């Protein structure tokens with residue numbers, strides 16, 4: 030009770046002298062920090078210092094054991110801790126400094142009973158700050174040096190719109206048949222004719238494959254005509270049982286780029302390939318083919334973009350439906366949670382406390398926890414999200430509404446009543462005008478919050494864009510994730526503006 | 537003619553706010569009730585239109601005992617009694633016009649009220665009332681955008697809409713400055729003299745009492761301790777006033793006459 034006065038250091042308020050001599054107080058605090066202060070008659074200060082010191086000591090021991098879990102013995106643990114985390118050295122030094130400072134504090138306090146040194150609390154604060162730094166594993170150096178590694182992902186998230194557009198793709202496939210090995214009793218397949226369509230032509234239409242022992246396969250002269258200029262062409266094979274594989278030459282895939290006439294040429298060695306043991310025909314037809322994938326037609330919105338928009342709409346509606354059901358249930362509930370309506374009799378007062386209590390409990394459970402529970406009950410999807418938000422909305426709106434009801438001015442009600450208006454008229458003209466503005470305002474605000482929250486709820490499976498965002502991040506598709514982030518940001522900004530506008534109109 | 541007989545009010549918590557109060561008010565009177573804070577003025581006025589149910593006694597108005605009225609009858613009677621409040625008691629977020637119109641609710645069917653409509657005649661009446669009180673240009677504003685004096689005029693206009701034969705005014709000028717106090721009381725005086733309405737008004741300031749009242753009753757601890765005619769009050773000195781009133785008694789103050797004239801000029 031006297032603390033306030035003591036802070037003023039008024040002359041008439043000098044405290045009683047210390048119970049023990051000054052050096053003894055310091056000595057006591059050296060043995061048990063805080064004890065000296067207690068003996069110097071600053072009992073609460075001593076207890077406070079002791080517990081602060083004990084807390085810090087406990088935290089420090091914990092951090093050391095955590096840093097050196099496999100070591101035993103005080104010296105080993107300390108050495109290992111210092112070695113693994115040099116920051117612990119700083120904390121240790123600060124800790125010793127604190128110990129000494131408490132001794133010094135006891136000394137000062139015992140000597141100058143009219144003064145209250147505050148420096149020791151500053152030291153405690155510094156130690157706590159250092160501990161917090163260590164426990165939080167704050168690593169600014171790492172943060173700065175690693176920043177550029179995150180750059181590619183970040184830049185995709187920051188500007189994802191390349192992914193918003195895609196083109197239809199056309200697959201150009203030109204085939205030449207090659208007989209393996211060259212037949213003896215009939216002619217090999219005829220070479221392709223060059224016309225207006227993409228086509229590949231080989232000088233030979235039969236040959237032998239490369240052998241496992243390194244014997245060279247037949248070298249084919251490959252020409253391509255009428256391909257799209259400048260777009261990669263993959264050279265591939267299909268074996269007789271229709272397994273496709275890519276031609277390799279010199280260890281690399283063969284990718285050719287047609288010139289401005291759509292023409293390319295290349296010498297390829299027929300590849301090595303095992304045939305299944307069941308193959309017992311004398312010859313087989315192999316397909317050599319050129320594959321060119323080209324964008325054709327106009328740009329159009331990508332699948333991912335459309336998906337993001339769809340999920341964004343879903344999210345907004347999750348928020349809306351949750352608000353809607355929240356309002357429906359919160360409206361009647363709020364009347365039971367309004368003290369001015371419920372204080373008439375002990376029975377109603379009990380109901381009031383019950384309703385209030387339940388609302389407070391529901392409200393104190395985070396929507397994300399409701400969402401996890403709802404997912405268990407109704408499965409993944411928007412309905413789970415709506416359920417989670419409805420619960421939270423009922424509790425939050427119920428409280429806000431009931432407070433609006435509690436703050437109704439009884440004056441106008443009395444005045445309207447006095448004009449000879451009946452009960453219904455009084456409610457319409459004196460009660461509703463008073464509660465509508467706050468109700469509308471709180472409802473809009475809730476909708477705003479619900480839309481924001483539904484993205485969070487989505488992260489745990491409550492449907493909407495949050496769900497999509499997590500999936501994109503999991504498959505490292507940062508561009509599509511970036512589109513989600515952008516849409517969320519834009520929607521929230523618009524909603525923020527709209528709800529502020531509406532509320533400004535009503536309040 | 538209003539006649540109060542042996543009116544007693546005991547609140548639920550046991551407070552005796554009125555003890556056996558009896559007096560009569562002839563039609564067309566401007567009766568001022570004075571008394572210390574807590575002496576029972578508000579309780580008395582609220583008993584007359586039954587915002588408070590009296591514990592005992594009769595409130596005879598033209599032979600009908602208001603204390604016994606219930607339901608529809610009570611509503612029908614309330615329509616004829618306008619009330620003006622110290623804190624105006626307007627619906628702050630509603631339009632001035634709506635506030636004035638709400639004085640007609642007693643004459644409006646519930647069905648009409650549910651859709652929020654008033655009849656054409658009522659709306660015309662509201663404009664006349666607003667004009668009469670000089671606030672027709674404020675009609676479409678929200679009530680809480682008006683100054684205190686303007687708000688009280690809306691309160692008077694609302695009471696006027698009831699076409700009452702009696703107006704109860706519970707310290708109608710206590711939250712207004714002296715100039716505005718005079719202007720509001722002048723409106724009440726106008727209603728009293730032109731429209732022949734009975735006015736029962738509680739007031740705090742001796743000079744206002746002397747200027748406007750035709751009769752005065754003084755309350756102390758729920759009992760009538762003074763009754764005086766206009767002549768009695770005019771003759772009353774500050775000391776006598778303080779006697780009934782206690783030390784709180786004061787005058788609005790001198791030197792206001794000039795300001796008042798300016799106000800009257802403006803209002804005219």
Ligand SMILES: Nc1ncnc2c1ncn2[C@@H]1O[C@H](COP(=O)(O)OP(=O)(O)OP(=O)(O)O)[C@@H](O)[C@H]1O
Nearest residue numbers: 547548549551553572573574575576577578579580
């Ligand atoms: N609702 C109530 N419940 C219990 N006691 C009440 C209630 N209203 C008023 N009282 C008491 O009744 C007495 C008379 O109150 P009332 O409001 O009529 O006085 P007043 O003369 O109007 O005072 P003021 O000048 O302050 O308005 C007071 O003692 C008051 O405390």
Ligand SMILES: [Mg+2]
Nearest residue numbers: 577578579706
């Ligand atoms: Mg009062």
